[in-house]
Amino acid sequence: MxxxxxxxxxxxxxxxxxxxxxxxxxxxxxxxxxxxxxxxxxxxxxxxxxxxxxxxxxxxxxxxxxxxxxxxxxxxxxxxxxxxxxxxxxxxxxxxxxxxxxxxxxxxxxxxxxxxxxxxxxxKIIENASVWVMAVDINGIVHLWNTAAELISGYQKEEVLGEKTIWKSMHPDPKTGEMIMHTILNAISSGTELKSFETPIQAKNGDKRIISWNIKELPEIKDEDKKYLAIGIDITEKVESRRELKKSRERWAEIFSKSLNPIALYQAVDDGADFVFTDINPALERVEKLPKEEVVGRKITEIFPGAREVGLLDILKRVYKTGNPEHPEPSFYKDDRIEGWRNNMIYQLSTGELVATYEDVTDRVRAEALIKEQHDYLESLISIANVPILTWNTALEVTRINHACEALIGRPYEEVLGKTLMTFAPADHADRIMELLQSTVTGKRLENVEMDVAKKDGTIRSVLWSTATLFSRDEKPVAVIAQGRDITEEKRLSQENEAALAQIQKNMAQLAILNDEMRNPLTIIMGHVEMNMDEEQTQFIFEQIQRIDDIVTNLDIRWMKSEKVLNAMRKYYHLQVPGTEMREETSMKTG
Structure with missing residues (x-):
């Protein structure tokens, strides 16, 4: 080409x-x-x-x-x-x-x-302005559409200029569109400038925006339709902030009015030397029995003259100076009108006002004092109790022992705290003892169950234990408390008594045999005397034999009494003498 x-x-x-x-x-x-x-x-x-x-x-x-x-x-x-x-x-x-x-x-x-x-x-100013600028004629046809209008609405110039369909797109709800046009036409017809007229629009992407419009008629040009300049500011975030602020104020007003705790607002006077009530809530009126009209506008030192002595005025001054909130310990307030314990929380608002919300904790403080007194009393009882008392958690770890228990195990409280109960179990009985103790954390009670305890020096003590499981509010076991009785000496004495009684029983059995053996020779002697001796000698020997028989009979009577004593001891002291079981059964059957 x-x-x-x-x-x-x-x-x-x-x-x-x-x-x-x-x-x-x-x-x-x-x-x-x-x-x-x-x-x-x-x-x-x-x-x-x-x-x-x-x-x-x-x-x-x-x-x-x-x-x-x-x-x-x-x-x-x-x-x-x-x-x-x-x-x-x-x-x-x-x-x-x-x-x-x-x-x-x-x-x-x-x-x-x-x-x-x-x-x-x-x-350029109009085009680059950060506000929505457009010009429309009386028929709604758009003649000017700046960059901000594009950004806010999402519609480009090419879609808008020379057209009037944009209004239906931005106001899909016919009622809303009619209301907006009616307001604009009324303002235009009256010749007044429409200012701060807020309307909702729907952007091209579907977002809802709130625009504040200022609409003014432009100078008329011959042979052209009337045109109007509309400047819009996107106040969506401002409206949302306004709504949130309104909600926040409504929430605060509701909290303020419905709070069960008294709330007071103060304004500093004399550079924080004193504070004046600016508002109080109904709870404060109810608790202090003071109508709002008699409180607002007056100084705290007038309404609560004891505020200085209790330290409240100093706290208000510090919060006013530093801006740091304070939550002091409950304090006892008293004046000629009221008295009681108060739990205060004081902080500063951005307006400079101070907020004091407090709670009348008189009943709680008194209840806590009573609980502490009872707790201290129980702790004292446990500490000075003559029987061993200890507690453990669900992991079988020791959480508390008293002085008697320290003496029993031969270890101080600090040494056993947090240790498992295996520490005190003798090696030859450890498995059985730990199995029993493990059952207590599931709720099983032990009643006078004998379990040996190994002291620190290696000696073994025999103890009868009784336990109780403590449960939480949701019925879960949290701890076990156990009380013991050292029966080591009792067992030793019982064993010694049983040995002594066995020896007595043995001696009595031997005595019964001896009685029988003594009567047999006497009978033989009596027969021999009757056959070989004269009457006088026979009478003399017979008297002597009779005396010996009386002695043996008396021994039999004492033996029977001793037998009864032994039976009574076995019955009432639960003593068991080896070798007597059969004789007891025979006596019972015979009787």
Missing amino acids: GKSQPRFNLPLPFILLLASSLGCIGITIGFLEIGYTIIFQNLYYIPIVLACFFYLRKGFLFSCILSLIYFSLMIIYTRDMNIALEAGIRVIIFVGVAGVVTYLSEVIRKSQDNLNRVSSFQE
Whole structure:
């Protein structure tokens, strides 16, 4: 393909200037050829005015050259001094007209440039303004739509300019749209400027925005419909903040009025030397039996004269100076009107006011004091109890022992705290003991269960234990408390008693045999005497045998009494004498 021919796009003023200049020169030559030297000269004003108006100083130079061309043609064709003089005067007039037109054109051009600059500046201001700026006519057609309008609404200029469908898009609810248009038309018809008119819109992405509008009529332009300038500010965040602030204030008012705890607001006076009530809630009126009208506006030292002595005034001063909230320990307040324990919380608001919310904890303090007294009493009882007492948690770790228990295990409280119960279990019984103890943390009670305890020195103590499991509110075991009784000495004495009784039983059995063995020889002796001795000797020996038999009978009677004593001891002292079980059963059957 060959190269395309260049195209020259000449501006219309240049074409007109060139055509008029060539026409004037051609007409001049034509008239001079036929002998006319006047009339055609006025045609030169056309290219002169065109040149000076459109090209200013360059046009003035062109006009001067064109005037010289005219003068030269007049000289060449006429060669008449009078005509040359007249032509020179006309040249001067041409140059003068060119100068005037050039000056006026420059003034107009400068004014137009200034106007263009101002217009461009204004357009840039409008275009780059951070607020929504648009111009619409009476029919709702959009004629101006700046960048902020694009950003806020999401609609681009190309979608909006020259159209009026944007209103249905931004107000999809017909009732809302009609209400907005009705308000705007009423304001327009009354000739008043609409200010701070808030309307909701729906952006192109579906977001809901709140716009505050200022709408004003623009100067009327002939043959054009009325136009209105609308400036909108996106106040969505401001409205949300306003709503949140309103909710916050409503919540605070509700909390303030419905709080069960008294709340007082103070304003500092005399640079914090004293504080004046600015508001109190109904709870304070109820607790202190003071109507709000008698409190607000008065000093705290007037309403509560004991505030200084109890330290409340000093706390208010510190919070006022530092801004740091304070929550002191409950204090006892008393004046001529009221008394009781108060638990205060004091902090400062951004307004500089102080808030004091407090609770009447008189009943609680008294209850806590009573509980502490009872706790101390129980602790004292446990500590000085003569029987061992200890507690453990669900991991079988010791949490508390008393002095008697310390003596039992031979270890101080600090040494066993947190240790498992395995520490005190003898090695040969450890498994059985730990199994029993493990059952207590599930709720099983032990009643006088014997479990040996290993002391620190290695000696073993026999102890009867009784336990109780402590449960939480949700019925879960949390701890076990155990009380013991050391029966080591009792067992030793019992064993010694049993051994002694066994020896007595053995001696008595031997005595019973001895009685039988003594009677048999006496019977033999009596028979032998009767056969071999005379009556006198027989009588004497018989008396002696009778005395021995009486002695043996008395021994039998004492043996029977001793047997009864042994049976009574076995029955009432639960003593078991080895070898007597069978005899007891035989006696019971015989009886």
